[in-house]
Amino acid sequence: xxxxxxxPTRRSGVYPAAARAGKLRRRHAVNALMxxxxxxxAVLATLPLVVVLFYLLKQGASSVQWHFFTNMPKPVGESxxxxxxxxxxxxxxxxxxxxxxxxxGIGGGLYLAERRGSRLAxxxxxxxxxxxxxxxxxxxxxxxQFLVRPFGHFSAWAGGVALAAxxxxxxxxxxxxxxxxxxxxxxxxxxxxxxxxxxxxxTVVLRTATAGVVTGALVAIARIAGETAPLLFTAxxxxxxxxxxxxxxxxxxxxxxxxxxSPYDDWHAQAWAGALVLIALILIISLVxxxxxxxxxxxxxx
Amino acid sequence: MTAATVEVTARxxxxxxxxxxxxxxxxxxxxxxxxxxxxxxxxxxxLDMRSxxxxxxxxxxGCGKSTFLRSINRMHDLxxxxxxxxxxxxxxxxxxxxxxxxxxxRRRVGMVFQRWNCFPKxxxxxxxxxxxxxxxxPRHELDWIVESSLRRAALWDEVKDRLRQTALGLSGGQQQxxxxxxxxxxxxxxLLLDEPASALDPIATQKIEExxxxxxxxxxxxxxxxxxxxxxxxSDYTAFFYMGRLIEVGPTDRMFTAPQEERTNSYxxxxxx
Numbered sequence: 001x002x003x004x005x006x007x008p009t010r011r012s013g014v015y016p017a018a019a020r021a022g023k024l025r026r027r028h029a030v031n032a033l034m035x036x037x038x039x040x041x042a043v044l045a046t047l048p049l050v051v052v053l054f055y056l057l058k059q060g061a062s063s064v065q066w067h068f069f070t071n072m073p074k075p076v077g078e079s080x081x082x083x084x085x086x087x088x089x090x091x092x093x094x095x096x097x098x099x100x101x102x103x104x105g106i107g108g109g110l111y112l113a114e115r116r117g118s119r120l121a122x123x124x125x126x127x128x129x130x131x132x133x134x135x136x137x138x139x140x141x142x143x144x145q146f147l148v149r150p151f152g153h154f155s156a157w158a159g160g161v162a163l164a165a166x167x168x169x170x171x172x173x174x175x176x177x178x179x180x181x182x183x184x185x186x187x188x189x190x191x192x193x194x195x196x197x198x199x200x201x202x203t204v205v206l207r208t209a210t211a212g213v214v215t216g217a218l219v220a221i222a223r224i225a226g227e228t229a230p231l232l233f234t235a236x237x238x239x240x241x242x243x244x245x246x247x248x249x250x251x252x253x254x255x256x257x258x259x260x261x262s263p264y265d266d267w268h269a270q271a272w273a274g275a276l277v278l279i280a281l282i283l284i285i286s287l288v289x290x291x292x293x294x295x296x297x298x299x300x301x302x
Numbered sequence: 303m304t305a306a307t308v309e310v311t312a313r314x315x316x317x318x319x320x321x322x323x324x325x326x327x328x329x330x331x332x333x334x335x336x337x338x339x340x341x342x343x344x345x346x347x348x349l350d351m352r353s354x355x356x357x358x359x360x361x362x363x364g365c366g367k368s369t370f371l372r373s374i375n376r377m378h379d380l381x382x383x384x385x386x387x388x389x390x391x392x393x394x395x396x397x398x399x400x401x402x403x404x405x406x407x408r409r410r411v412g413m414v415f416q417r418w419n420c421f422p423k424x425x426x427x428x429x430x431x432x433x434x435x436x437x438x439x440p441r442h443e444l445d446w447i448v449e450s451s452l453r454r455a456a457l458w459d460e461v462k463d464r465l466r467q468t469a470l471g472l473s474g475g476q477q478q479x480x481x482x483x484x485x486x487x488x489x490x491x492x493l494l495l496d497e498p499a500s501a502l503d504p505i506a507t508q509k510i511e512e513x514x515x516x517x518x519x520x521x522x523x524x525x526x527x528x529x530x531x532x533x534x535x536x537s538d539y540t541a542f543f544y545m546g547r548l549i550e551v552g553p554t555d556r557m558f559t560a561p562q563e564e565r566t567n568s569y570x571x572x573x574x575x
Contacts, residue, residue, distance in 0.1 A: 117382070183419070186421060188413075189415065189419040189420075191380070191408065192375065192377065192485070193412075193431060193484065193485070194407075194488060196405050199435075
């Protein structure tokens with residue numbers, strides 16, 4: 001089985017057989033190396049998240065007890081303090097921002113997609129992209145100038161508006177991208193059945209794109225949930241219980257910031273616990289986004 | 303309800319007595335030209351499309367037959383930079399009069415597209431979509447419209463047990479008939495079809511053709527087709543378009559046996575296109 005098993009001689013090509021075999025070995029080696037490098041990059045990309053989560057759990061888990069969610073912050077030295085006001089405050093801020101930011105963002109995105117060639121759409125798209133890259137601290141200063149200074153006091157709704165302003169460009173652009181994937185044929189079908197353009201947009205185009213739009217909205221919410229800079233001089237933070245939109249309000253990121261820069265160890269522990277709760281909140285929102293998306297695209301496509 | 307209940311001659315006139323034939327929905331183009339921006343796509347089209355008959359529009363790709371079809375229910379309105387001259391008459395009134403509401407027009411002039419485009423909703427909701435534009439329709443009436451539309455589209459028996467399931471689970475031929483049912487639910491006078499069977503297998507195609515034969519008793523049917531056999535089989539009149547112009551129109555049997563224009567003859571005998 002030495003010569004008989006040899007495959008029939010193919011076109012010998014430029015290189016002698018031995019050299020070809022060497023080339024082949026080298027190509028396999030390069031292939032394996034590249035696969036390894038890309039795999040390593042993938043691991044490195046997730047490493048920060050894993051490390052952060054691990055460290056947060058290690059530092060914060062011991063402080064996350066029931067009273068952390070139900071109690072108010074306590075003075076230094078007293079045990080049993082919590083961040084109930086900051087958790088509720090963050091939810092109120094997210095709610096306010098979403099109430100303003102989602103309708104405007106989704107509506108704007110729909111316009112960008114449906115009137116993609118118009119001058120207004122092109123201008124808006126460009127500005128949205130610029131706004132998307134705007135440092136959040138700048139947004140905070142603007143909110144302070146226009147929503148805090150004229151009224152003479154910090155307020156929850158000023159913080160909510162600042163967060164909404166951060167959401168809008170992102171939500172608009174993701175909505176636009178998703179809506180653009182809705183086939184033209186579906187639009188035409190609705191129009192041919194005598195639907196007006198805006199009803200077609202709402203009942204067919206947006207409905208078909210719902211899953212993607214919801215995901216985009218949740219991703220935007222998850223992003224603003226942890227924003228600190230726009231809240232520093234708008235919502236400002238509050239050591240006391242307040243749910244009034246017209247008053248300064250506590251927020252998890254602000255509370256974490258305040259506690260982390262303080263010189264007290266038990267406040268540091270509280271900051272870690274707050275960070276853990278914040279991350280958990282964002283994780284939950286992201287998970288909801290994933291579940292909401294799953295299964296619905298299957299019916300929307302084709 | 304078999305196809306044989308009404309005998310229709312090549313001239314589109316019913317020969318059987320007492321057949322339910324309406325005259326509503328007669329279409330005519332008068333000196334109709336159309337432009338996409340600077341590019342003229344249609345030149346002075348004069349064409350009558352009779353009610354209770356099937357008119358087939360044939361011609362090579364890019365000849366303007368789909369453009370013409372879409373002009374009838376003003377689907378081009380939404381494309382910026384398009385314009386037209388001349389008239390398209392529906393029951394002797396120009397559909398491009400300024401007081402005509404395009405959405406109202408499209409309910410009278412239904413359209414079925416080449417690629418079936420059912421909404422990602424249930425079968426019932428697909429058919430009910432058009433009627434639901436009048437939100438106040440009572441439930442039982444909507445049920446009735448859905449059932450009768452599906453019956454008219456010869457789909458009822460196949461889907462009656464799964465009206466609430468997604469329309470996207472149907473076969474291609476069924477989805478295309480569902481699209482026809484959806485259009486019929488608006489009770490249109492005219493049915494425009496843009497190559498409705500070009501993506502279907504022969505059996506599904508045959509079903510669509512039989513369906514059109516049934517439907518033409520109550521509707522003006524205009525069908526764009528690439529398939530010459532289909533035009534020959536299924537239509538009463540055939541109009542041949544070439545490079546944006548209407549070259550020849552006549553009863554289908556004459557068009558396919560004794561065309562008067564050399565270009566028509568070349569096209570139907572397969573010398574170009």
